[in-house]
Amino acid sequence: MEVGFLGLGIMGKAMATNLLRHGFKVTVWNRTLSKCEELVQFGASIGQSPATVVKKCKYTIAMLSDPSAALSVVFDKDGVLDHINGKGYIDMSTVDADTSSKISEAIKAKGGDFLEAPVSGSKKPAEDGQLVVLAAGDKALYDEALPAFDILGKKSFFLGEVGNGAKMKLVVNMVMGSMMNAFSEGLTLAERSGLNPATLLDVLDLGAISNGMFKLKGPTMLQNSYSPAFPLKHQQKDMRLALALGDENAVSMPIAAAANEAFKKARSMGLGDLDFSAVHETYKAPDHSS
Numbered sequence: 001m002e003v004g005f006l007g008l009g010i011m012g013k014a015m016a017t018n019l020l021r022h023g024f025k026v027t028v029w030n031r032t033l034s035k036c037e038e039l040v041q042f043g044a045s046i047g048q049s050p051a052t053v054v055k056k057c058k059y060t061i062a063m064l065s066d067p068s069a070a071l072s073v074v075f076d077k078d079g080v081l082d083h084i085n086g087k088g089y090i091d092m093s094t095v096d097a098d099t100s101s102k103i104s105e106a107i108k109a110k111g112g113d114f115l116e117a118p119v120s121g122s123k124k125p126a127e128d129g130q131l132v133v134l135a136a137g138d139k140a141l142y143d144e145a146l147p148a149f150d151i152l153g154k155k156s157f158f159l160g161e162v163g164n165g166a167k168m169k170l171v172v173n174m175v176m177g178s179m180m181n182a183f184s185e186g187l188t189l190a191e192r193s194g195l196n197p198a199t200l201l202d203v204l205d206l207g208a209i210s211n212g213m214f215k216l217k218g219p220t221m222l223q224n225s226y227s228p229a230f231p232l233k234h235q236q237k238d239m240r241l242a243l244a245l246g247d248e249n250a251v252s253m254p255i256a257a258a259a260n261e262a263f264k265k266a267r268s269m270g271l272g273d274l275d276f277s278a279v280h281e282t283y284k285a286p287d288h289s290s
């Protein structure tokens with residue numbers, strides 16, 4: 001099966017490599033084209049533009065940074081729309097429901113099929129095929145793409161109409177971003193009050209709020225090590241989009257709003273390209289110590 005893949009960042013590279021390893025023929029494109037070369041060793045072909053990839057493949061997957069990138073790849077010159085008639089397009093980027101709907105409407109108007117399919121899980125689950133796929137849109141395209149989703153993920157959900165996948169993903173990441181801030185505050189409080197924060201990790205892990213994120217990120221946070229698995233700038237984008245969803249639905253979200261402020265502050269400190277756990281640095285900053 002010839003599948004297209006647009007966007008070879010942290011996630012896209014891992015996901016496209018996984019498909020190649022499992023026997024899919026994959027044609028890749030990335031804005032910085034040189035990044036495509038790395039996948040040729042695994043058997044990938046390179047497309048010179050989104051349009052050429054879509055033309056060649058039955059369906060094309062995208063994994064792009066944000067709404068602006070997702071729109072640009074579809075609507076710009078040599079974009080997805082040029083050859084989408086009779087083809088499928090699956091956007092796995094984390095975007096808001098409005099962006100997804102705009103893309104869906106344009107693709108349908110040109111005779112293509114559309115599925116949004118953002119994922120839960122980060123770099124390692126992407127490498128290991130352990131993502132959780134949150135799909136919505138064209139059910140026939142979902143059924144067609146299931147063999148690929150089964151390689152990329154451990155579980156796929158079909159959530160109905162376009163927008164539901166985007167919303168589910170934003171709610172999940174809003175909870176995760178808020179938890180990360182509470183966790184960072186707790187680590188800092190433990191340390192400042194004379195406790196060993198490593199012992200706090202052990203205590204947390206044995207109790208009712210034990211979770212994979214604390215377990216994975218805690219030890220590296222204590223070493224001030226923030227090699228990016230999930231870039232902080234993307235987590236802040238997700239908080240911003242989740243808060244907008246809260247605005248639309250008149251849902252008061254004071255905890256998420258505070259977490260968003262901390263991620264914004266981290267970005268202003270130049271930490272946007274580090275892992276989202278680098279928000280911990282904002283709690284260690286001087287204005288948190290007086």
Ligand SMILES: NC(=O)C1=CN([C@@H]2O[C@H](COP(=O)(O)OP(=O)(O)OC[C@H]3O[C@@H](n4cnc5c(N)ncnc54)[C@H](OP(=O)(O)O)[C@@H]3O)[C@@H](O)[C@H]2O)C=CC1
Nearest residue numbers: 007008009010011031032064065069093094122229230234
């Ligand atoms: N990392 C993670 O743990 C997870 C991330 N996500 C989501 O997946 C998406 C990708 O994340 P991730 O791989 O980490 O991000 P990266 O920042 O590593 O990669 C972003 C990708 O988007 C491309 N891109 C950015 N702007 C444009 C543009 N204007 N036009 C075309 N391409 C563009 C980049 O191209 P170039 O190489 O040229 O810069 C790159 O391929 C995001 O929506 C993120 O929120 C979802 C789950 C987990």
Ligand SMILES: O=CCCC(=O)O
Nearest residue numbers: 094120121122173230
């Ligand atoms: O969008 C990123 C999610 C990261 C994760 O689920 O660990």
